[in-house]
Amino acid sequence: MGAAGAALAQQDATEVETDTVVVSATALKVATPTIETPRAVSEVGRDELDRRAVDKYDETFRYRSGVVSQPYGSDNNADWMFLRGFSAEGSTYQDGLRLFRTGGYFWWMTEPYGLERVELLKGPSSILYGEAPPGGLVNAVSKRPTAEPQGEIELQVGNKGHRQIGIDTSGPVSGRDDMRYRVVGMVREGDGELDGTDMDRYYFAPSLAVDVSEDTTVTFLASVQKDDGVPTTGFFPAYGTVEGTPFGKIDPETNLGQPDYDNLDQRQLSLGYELEHRINDTWEFQQNFRYSNLDLELRSVYPNSYVTPPRSISRGVVDRDGGYDAFTLDNRFIARTYTENTENTLLLGAGYQRLDLDYDNADSFRTLGDGSSYFVNIDTVDMFDPDHRAFSGPETGDPTHHDVEKEQVGVYVQDKFRLNDKWIFLAGARYDSVDSRDVYRDETGRSREGYDDDQVSLTGGVMYLADNGLSPYVSYSESFTPLASTDASGESYEPLEGRQFEVGIKYAPPGFDGYVTVSAFDLEESNTLITSSAGAQRQIGERSSTGIEIEGMGYLTDNLKLTASYTYTDTRVDVSEEQQDEHAPLVPYNMASAWLDYDFAGALHGLSVGGGVRYVGSSANSPDAGETYKVPSYTLYDAVVRYDVNEHWGAQLNVNNLTDEEYVSGCDFYCYYGESRSVIGSLSYRF
Template identity: 25%
Template sequence: MKITFTQVALCLFFFFFLSYSASAQQTVKLQGYVRDIKGNPLPGVTISVEHTKLTTSTNNKGYYRLQVGQGKLILHFNFIGFRQSVKTIEISGDTDENVVLTESNSDLQQVEITGRKEKAYKTRATFIGKIENELKDIPQSVSYASKELIADQGLMRVGEVVKNFSGVNQFSFYDDLTIRGFRVNGQSNTQLLNGLRTSTGFWKQSLANYLERVEVLKGPSSALFGNASPGGVVNRVTKKPLDETRRSISMTMGSFNTFRGLADFTGPASKDSTLLYRLNLGYENAETFRDLMFDRNFVIAPSLTFVPSEKTRINFDLVYTDSKSRLDRGQPIFGSFDLNSTPQSLSLNTTNDYLNELTYNATISITHKISDVLSLNASYLKTGYSEDLNEHRTSNSYGVDGNGQPINNLAGMNVQIRKRKRFIDNFSGYINYTPTTGPISHKVVAGYDFGSEKTPVGGSQMTAGGYRNAANNGFIATYVAAKKSDYLLDKGNPVPNVPHFNLNDPLSSQRMQDDSKLFFAQSVVAPAYYYLNSGYIQDQLKIGGLQVLLGVRYEYYTDFANYKTQTEAKANSHAWLPRLGAVYTINSNINFYGSYVEGYNPQTSATISNPNAGGPFDPLKSNMIEFGAKTSWLRDQLSITAAVYQIKQTGALYATPGVIDVLRQIGDEQSRGFELDVVGKIMPNWNVIASYSYNSAKIMESGTVGEIGLQKPNAPKNTANLWTRYNFIDGVAKGFGIALGLNYMDKRNLIYDVKLSPENQITIPSFTLLNAGLFYNIGKLQLQLNANNIGNKKHWVGGYDYLRLFPGQPENYMLTVGYSF
């Protein structure tokens, strides 16, 4: 860990200054008990003081205690399933204040426009189904991580957050995941932001400081969102404004020369609270453990909510990200395929490489309640992405000698210089209708979606690679030994257009290169465009303890190949997508469920977003059967979900070994598994999140015989995760907290290589990581120390092939100082 003396001195000065400020005001003791109307104590009730950051929770006896300033205070008592109680009291000395809470039978809100006030790992409900539903009433598995968990673990990337979810793991360094054995790629327009389809920059994940939570709806979700991965869909939920003032800033320093500053401000923007605001800011300047890699990130995420009446709410969100870095294609290894043959820090970049990305997501949402049972909702999301790239990267093969045999210490290289933009539009308009007909209550969602993605005219790419021709005035993409005379030779070996990367002497290959002497092939990033129109209707009927979900979506997809060129070709496809589910409530703590869903994903030039991918390809089709149980314990403070499932898919695209960017389509794949998720509080001051998954994900049909029967790439059979935090609320240790975490990942296959026999297929070994956190709160100040990969376990989070492995971080430490005011 590289922390300078100056940084430590500034941090300590900051700490003592704020500690003095926090203790300067004379405080008194406020205490009492919180009970229900029957007199039973309520453990875990959140008590907060309005216009301050003072907060606590009740213990197992329903008792709470706060050190507060003298004067007029407005107290908020919040507990899941109970109506909020607001008390205004005048305090001049130690005070007892007892409170009785009544259970809440109010309807859930329809659309997630206002912010979440609770401060806990556990979330009661989600809006991922276009209407707010309690998680226990959704007939599919949903994993999630709240902002409190993300902050406690000191995480800043969604790819890191998903380690807490059963059946979800990283595929690479990029916005690139595996869910239940199936890849979810952030470069395709299949991820969600506030329930709306969008895409990410893919290469570099943005900071997560503007997120309220990250959630994953498992299984094909096409009936709700159109084309999506069969494994599941990732939804990023942004922080929304609150009707109470909260302000916080934090500073993080630590390993890899990391410096990070974050700010979060929210509250009323008008005296009558009809206009609310929220502003999240993030800045990061960090190196990594990888050679030549760095991240310079800036995020600004403002949000406004206008509440002109009790029936109408309007929200505007903007997330703007400016990222400067280098593109990390991973760690290469020698031709012996020994994972330890090169250091994990090794990258193939040079010092003149760069990757500059600008991304914005702007959303406007409106909801209007026409009556007690009918509301209208509409949302529009505009995404813009700009990429400016210069990279030295592997050609996905080793250099060859005059006989065409690989030289295992020389990695073949390419240079790519690319500029391109992408724009995504997404509109969703729908009604929520919740009537009751006799003994049957309904939750009807019916609406229309429009989505489009465009890569406009003006993108360009220059590529240098292959071997120089005999005249030395151009290059040939591949070397063919039988045509040796066609190539420029040196000591009988072909001369590469881009010098090979010497794995025995990486420093000489990583220095700044004179690319002006290379032969480039210039190409236009082909303009691409697609749009979709879809209509859907869904009803969740409830009679007694049984809920039945019936839904169907019709999607009509239009794609333009070679958009705005003389060879433009228009293609259409369509699909009917059913969704069936049932939930049966045994008692207030136990629900059983089952579901059947189908998935569909066109695989065209526009959705792949790679002009070199090949094709045309048939659509990806999938279906899933899932059964499970969702239970709650300890007054709904702890939830446990178990699920078994089978997913079938046909038509997946895989990289072609030894050929850059070109994809190939295979046949059937199947995933079967079991998952267990635990999240919530064991005690009011003891939080926990844990998961386990078993997943057998196999390739059933392929034109490459050796692939059949193999576990799918980057799909571990077993994963297990645990994170638990305990806060001391009494005695000399009051204000301190301690957390421990474990992450286990089973071995994983890389993408199948036709040059290797199945028994020699490259695998990434299993690993177990130990993490920990220490916390200390004094008034408005919080100190936090996170230690990750304690013991420095060598591991890999994912990989494509033997030239593109993605190693995990070595042992590292992060110190955070936060202040709330």
């Protein structure tokens, strides 16, 4: 049974997606059907990524529960998601290993074209992954070599200057039955949502699988990516977006940055491998390793959130130059034992992460060695009609140089026990040691910040598998996130600690090709920093999130497939000693979505159509941002038409935001316009 599960997990994502029973290794680090996992898990496979023409990573989970996609609008140089009311900034993984997003702007960017599928584990996940935010974890699974020859060339054109060509070819190495290869390449260019912005991307990802013996396989994975262009600066004041003015509203395409000055040049390189070795009939050893290098040059002018009457706004500048090297390693021993009435899966693991980040910071927002900070305005523009010709290069002073070192070592154990094919019991624990230092130099001299932390994380769960397909469960999980800053006495803060209780039901009716999951959760993060009456930050706050999530997928007929979700989330945060239990910004109470796919038969065989609706309810702005207001709800429609001429040729047309709805996706101190209508036509040749 264990071998069959592992084999199914390695199948092509299209095969997994055709059978709606999903197998995932993200939730337990052991390939397991998600319907038998006592945690809320979602997956988007390759077939759906193609169907919806996903070309930006934060579009992946638009039709899944628990995820706020693009809360800061469509940003061409960052991917943004909120998971169960918490930012996913530190939640991104690929092939089970962490992708570092740190230093404010040194964010690893994930290319959807290079993925087989994307898996989402909701709630705290430190038991298996160490340091992580409490909202959840997103794991991208890279395309891998296939045993059967296959290939595809795809061309795309669309509005907003969208142009893309991709090639994906795979199969056995010529003359060898123990080696398989895959080569994925893509070039894309397109305009951003704001006037004068654009981005080009170049992506290349070769991989090679080698059967060293009947019991040992090594898969080598590599990627090179380059992003170059003018970044979007989608920061707008509430005045002119959600608030009316005598001058009307700010046009969503207005660029309050400086398009002839702003620039992004980001280069990424990754090299790694996955080793699988069967020791005997009981034990298996797995090892994942990756080296990552990111190099960034970013220069971007942005507006302040405060308006100077009647219609002017001041601006600052972000200026980063540097890069990082990262090493990640995960080792796992897996033992599967069986008796007549039991099945036990024991996981023993050890992980290591190291980050070396070196960069210069010449921003308008400056922090001094004594902890104080100040902001330097570089100029002022008319926010309804900015004149970019009057701009002169800003003087930001000598840059602050940062030398960041971060290291994490963890060991963990997890046991999944199955009794009488009815009961599943899960328990696990992990110990982590984290050490981080930031040595920086500014005009006040040399300073050093950092932290050392040891942390124990626990998890547990129980699930019952009923004969009628109903599987109720209850689970508990923990997370921790270290804080790099220090308190007024110079002592390191305690890490943020997350705890979640979750109850749910997973339903896979016999004879029905589909499933429905319902989960309710109570999630709390303690040790949150709040501002005290004395002005210093104290670690006595809390951020909490409670909610209900419903998600389902299945074939209503042989030709009609439905994917639907509903999310209710109530996220609260302590801001200060006076402001407690305030509604958190950017997280709506209610969200709902539904997508239908229909494949025609008979004379129209090869033709398929699909359409979806996404509703996002109203949300609040930051409770400490001054005036309190609500961000209105919005409803968006998407559609697709595809025609497969024969087994080789196919054409597709995708339209997102079909009615070109103008909306604000959310507000905190700033407000952010959502993505406008997107039209993409595709032509593919499969060989």
